[in-house]
Amino acid sequence: MPEPEIAVADIVETVPSALIILDQNLIVQSANRAFYQTFHTSALQTEGFLIFSLGNRQWDIPALRNLLESVIPHRAAVEGFEVEHDFPTIGQRTMLVNARKTMRGGGHDGYILLAIEDVSEERKARKESKRNWQLTQSIVDTIRDPMVVLEDDMTIVTASKAFLTIFGITQAEVQGRRLSELLQQQWDVPALRHLMEKVLPENKPIENFEIEDVFPALGRRVFNLSARKVFQPGNHAHRMLLVFEDITDRKRRERDAIALTNEISHRIKNNLQIIVGLIAYETRWTAPACVQGYQAMQTRIGAISQLYDLISQSSCGRTIAVNAYLTEIAKNLSTSLLGSASSITIEVRAEPLEIDPERAVPFGLLVNELATNAIKHAFPDGAGKVVLSVVQAGSDLELCVSDNGIGIKDKDAASKKASETRGSDYVAIFVRQLGGAIAPSLVEITGTTVRVLFPLRLTPSGGAEPVAA
Numbered sequence: 001m002p003e004p005e006i007a008v009a010d011i012v013e014t015v016p017s018a019l020i021i022l023d024q025n026l027i028v029q030s031a032n033r034a035f036y037q038t039f040h041t042s043a044l045q046t047e048g049f050l051i052f053s054l055g056n057r058q059w060d061i062p063a064l065r066n067l068l069e070s071v072i073p074h075r076a077a078v079e080g081f082e083v084e085h086d087f088p089t090i091g092q093r094t095m096l097v098n099a100r101k102t103m104r105g106g107g108h109d110g111y112i113l114l115a116i117e118d119v120s121e122e123r124k125a126r127k128e129s130k131r132n133w134q135l136t137q138s139i140v141d142t143i144r145d146p147m148v149v150l151e152d153d154m155t156i157v158t159a160s161k162a163f164l165t166i167f168g169i170t171q172a173e174v175q176g177r178r179l180s181e182l183l184q185q186q187w188d189v190p191a192l193r194h195l196m197e198k199v200l201p202e203n204k205p206i207e208n209f210e211i212e213d214v215f216p217a218l219g220r221r222v223f224n225l226s227a228r229k230v231f232q233p234g235n236h237a238h239r240m241l242l243v244f245e246d247i248t249d250r251k252r253r254e255r256d257a258i259a260l261t262n263e264i265s266h267r268i269k270n271n272l273q274i275i276v277g278l279i280a281y282e283t284r285w286t287a288p289a290c291v292q293g294y295q296a297m298q299t300r301i302g303a304i305s306q307l308y309d310l311i312s313q314s315s316c317g318r319t320i321a322v323n324a325y326l327t328e329i330a331k332n333l334s335t336s337l338l339g340s341a342s343s344i345t346i347e348v349r350a351e352p353l354e355i356d357p358e359r360a361v362p363f364g365l366l367v368n369e370l371a372t373n374a375i376k377h378a379f380p381d382g383a384g385k386v387v388l389s390v391v392q393a394g395s396d397l398e399l400c401v402s403d404n405g406i407g408i409k410d411k412d413a414a415s416k417k418a419s420e421t422r423g424s425d426y427v428a429i430f431v432r433q434l435g436g437a438i439a440p441s442l443v444e445i446t447g448t449t450v451r452v453l454f455p456l457r458l459t460p461s462g463g464a465e466p467v468a469a
Contacts, residue, residue, distance in 0.1 A: 013032050013033055015032060015034065015115065016034060017034060017115045017116060017117045018031070018032065018034045018035035018038045018039070018115070018116040018117070018118075019031065019032045019034065019035060019113065019114070019115050019116070020032075020035050020046075020051070020113075020114045020116065021111050021112070021113055021114075022051060022068075022111065022112040022113075022114065023111060023112075024110065024111075024112075025050075026050055026051050026052070026068055026069075026112070027048065027049065027050055027051075028046050028047050028048065028049055028050075028051055028054070029047065029111065030043075030047060031043070031046055031047070035116070038090070038116070038118060039055075039087065039089055039090060040089045040090060041054070041055065041089070051068070052065065055088065055089065056088055058085075058087050058088050058089065061083055061085050063081075063083055064083055064097070067081055067097070067099065068099070068112065071099075072099055072101055072112055075101070076100065076101050077098075077099065077100040077101065078097070078098065078099045078100075079098050080096060080098065081096070081097040081098070081099065082094065082095070082096055082097070082119075083095045083096075083097055092120070093118055093120045094118075094119050094120045094123045095116050095117065095118060095119070095120075096116070096117040096118075096119045097114060097115070097116055097117075098114070098115040098117075099112060099113065099114050099115075100112070100113045100115075101113075143160060143162065143243075144162055145160075145162060145243050145244060145245050145246075146159075146160060146162045146163035146166050146167070146243070146244040146246075147159070147160040147162065147163055147241065147242065147243045147244065148160070148163055148174070148179065148242050148244075149230075149239055149240070149241055149242075150179065150196075150239060150240040150241075150242060151239060151240075152238055152239070152240075153178075154178050154179055154180070154196065154240075155176055155177060155178055156174045156175055156176065156177055156178070156179060156182075157175070157239060158171070158174075158175065159171060159174045159175075163244065166218070166246070167182075167183060167215070167216075167218070168216070168217050169182070169183070179242070180193065183215060183216055184215075184216060186211065186213040186215060187211070189211060191209075192206075192209060192211065192225065195209060195227075196227060196240070196242075199227050199228065199229055199240050203229055205226070205227060205228035205229075206225060206226055206227040206228070207226055208224055208225075208226065209224070209225040209226070210222060210223070210224055210225070210247075211223050211225060212251075220248070221246060221248045222246070222247050222248045222251045223244045223245065223246055223247065224244075224245040224246075224247045225242065225243070225244060225245075226242075226243045226245070227240055227241065227242045227243070228240070228241055229241075265308040265309075266308070266309075268308045269305050269308035269309045272301055272302075272304060272305035272308065273305050275301055276298050276301050276302050276305060276336075279294055279297055279298045279301070280298060280336070282294060283295065283298075292376075295336060295337060296372060298336050299332060299333055299336050299337060299368050299372055300365055300368055300369075302329075302332040302333075302336060302368075303329050303332060303364040303365055303367070303368040304361055304364065304365070305332075307320065307325065307357075307360050307361060307364050309328065319354035319355065319356055319357070320354060320355050320356075320357060320360045321352070321353075321354055322350050322351075322352075322353045322354060322355055322363075322390050322397075323348065323350035323351070323352060323353075323390075325355075325360065325363075325364060326348045326350050326367065326388045326390065327348050329364055329367050329368055329371070329388070330346040330347075330348050330371075330388060332368075333346055333368065333371055333372065333375070334346055337372065337375055338375065342382070343382055343383035343384075344375060344379055344382065344383065344384050344385070344386065345384075345385050345386070346371065346385075346386045346387075346388065347385060347386070347387045347388070348387075348388050348389070349387060349388070349389040350388070350389060350390040350391075351390060351391050351392060353390060353392060353397065353456075355397070359433070359434050359435075359454075362429075362430040362433035362434050363399075363430075363434060365426070365430050366399070366427060366430035366431060366434065366452065367388060367399065367401065369426050369427050369430065370401035370427065370450055371386055371388060371401055374386045374401060374402075374403040374405065374448070377405070378403040378404075378405025378406060378407075378447070378448065379403070379405045379406075380406060384403060384404050384405050385403065385404050386401065386402070386403045387400070387401070387402045387403070388400075388401055389402070392456060393453065395455065395456050396436075396453045396454060396455060396456055397453070397454055397455070397456050398439075398451060398452070398453055399451070399452045399453075399454070400449055400450070400451050400452075401449070401450050402447060402448065402449035402450070403447050403448055403449075404446055404447040405446070405447055405448065406446070407446050407447050407448050431452055431454070434452070434454040435454055435455055436452055436453050436454025436455070437452070437453055437454075438450070438451070438452055439451035439452065439453055
């Protein structure tokens with residue numbers, strides 16, 4: 001018999017929870033080290049005493065007394081009995097008690113084993129989490145835009161009242177379900193799913209992701225989605241906050257404005273083309289000395305006409321593609337000044353850049369003026385090439401109009417020639433309207449290049465943020 005008692009004692013000391021052994025009269029027979037450390041007591045103050053009289057009777061707890069005196073005599077074991085009490089030695093604590101009755105010999109004598117686990121911090125954390133969640137839910141319900149909170153597996157934890165109201169669904173119908181399963185699976189969009197899968201692991205927020213579809217009871221709607229990761233420090237839990245902004249009315253106004261802009265631009269372009277046609281008709285009957293003036297006017301109006309043609313074809317109506325604009329200007333110059341039999345060609349080399357409509361007109365007129373000057377003065381033998389190019393140079397756009405013509409023979413002539421032709425009043429006006437400057441012309445063995453630098457971004461009046469060109 002002594003050997004089993006030693007083995008039992010070893011087991012009792014090994015258990016990490018506080019453990020106390022009572023006889024049938026609820027007298028403490030022994031306790032382990034964890035019990036003494038947890039409740040700041042000793043064996044001399046514990047063993048041989050009625051459990052309810054320990055210390056200053058801190059164990060005389062009605063709930064525990066009921067368990068030991070009423071429940072245990074009729075049951076062999078009790079699991080997870082929770083006791084919340086203010087212990088004088090350690091303060092307010094929540095204890096989880098497991099009790100088991102053991103019998104010896106004839107079954108009339110035995111012990112009661114009490115395993116006591118301090119779960120105070122866990123319960124405190126649970127209450128704190130519940131309070132935080134209630135606060136979170138209150139915040140979510142306060143926000144006017146529809147919103148859902150998602151787990152890392154994309155299941156819905158909760159949805160705001162705005163979300164439930166606008167989509168005519170209940171909290172019970174959304175909780176625990178994947179976003180892609182809701183309604184008629186309008187949110188099951190591969191591109192959105194791909195982006196959302198990156199939010200949690202890579203901490204990459206989603207901004208301005210648009211979804212347009214027909215929603216039950218709502219009709220066609222456009223929603224702007226934004227998502228980001230949220231977490232609570234200390235519990236390593238990560239969730240995703242997904243906000244839905246209904247931008248249907250805004251998108252409708254934008255589309256209406258674009259459609260109106262395109263329609264007006266198309267009409268302006270047609271009217272300008274009529275004027276160009278009238279000028280071309282007049283050149284047939286005017287004196288030869290006036291033909292060049294008519295043709296210059298024709299190409300200038302044609303450049304503006306091509307701008308409005310691009311605007312009328314644009315889907316956004318905000319910016320003009322430089323390469324497409326230069327191509328149209330080159331076509332107009334070839335048609336009005338050169339003709340199909342000419343040996344002078346115009347080539348476009350432009351990076352895929354854009355310019356704001358406010359500067360597109362002076363830009364087009366400047367290109368037209370420089371190219372016209374090159375065509376008129378660089379090729380006395382009637383053969384050659386003019387290159388229109390635009391590249392980004394730091395924070396500027398660099399426009400180059402170059403030719404492989406006769407060039408300029410000396411610096412004095414270069415100065416004089418630039419002031420008379422390429423440095424004309426028209427060119428100076430257009431450059432000033434672009435907010436740019438003429439860079440020094442490159443004097444080459446053959447040909448001439450004129451470079452104009454102007455800002456890539458346009459700064460509106462009033463100190464507002466710059467607008468991308």
